[in-house]
Amino acid sequence: MKYYKQLLTGQIISVVDDSAEPLPNDAVEMTTEQVEDHIIDTQAKMTFNDLSYDAKRRAEYPPFTVYLDAVVKGDQTAIAAYIAACQAVKAKYPKS
Numbered sequence: 001m002k003y004y005k006q007l008l009t010g011q012i013i014s015v016v017d018d019s020a021e022p023l024p025n026d027a028v029e030m031t032t033e034q035v036e037d038h039i040i041d042t043q044a045k046m047t048f049n050d051l052s053y054d055a056k057r058r059a060e061y062p063p064f065t066v067y068l069d070a071v072v073k074g075d076q077t078a079i080a081a082y083i084a085a086c087q088a089v090k091a092k093y094p095k096s
Helices: 032-049 053-060 064-073 076-092
Strands: 002-006 012-015 027-030
Touching: 027 032, 053 076, 064 076
Parallel strands: none
Antiparallel strands: 002 012, 002 027
């Protein structure tokens, strides 16, 4: 069996033989491993989408060690960048 992924929609198409319907112009052939990786990735995204806003935030916040390192070094630019990154995550996943 051959697998193809349509680039515009992300749809996976399986073909038993070459006598099947013509493939879309933007379809690219995939290996079985790529199809399995695609399925796992899709499942992970679906699971992530089911999380609450605060769980999504925790997953995307930068590590606090970056902030602590910047404080210890007195690097105001790095501190400001850390705060900006946290604010971006808060804006991406607002309280519902």
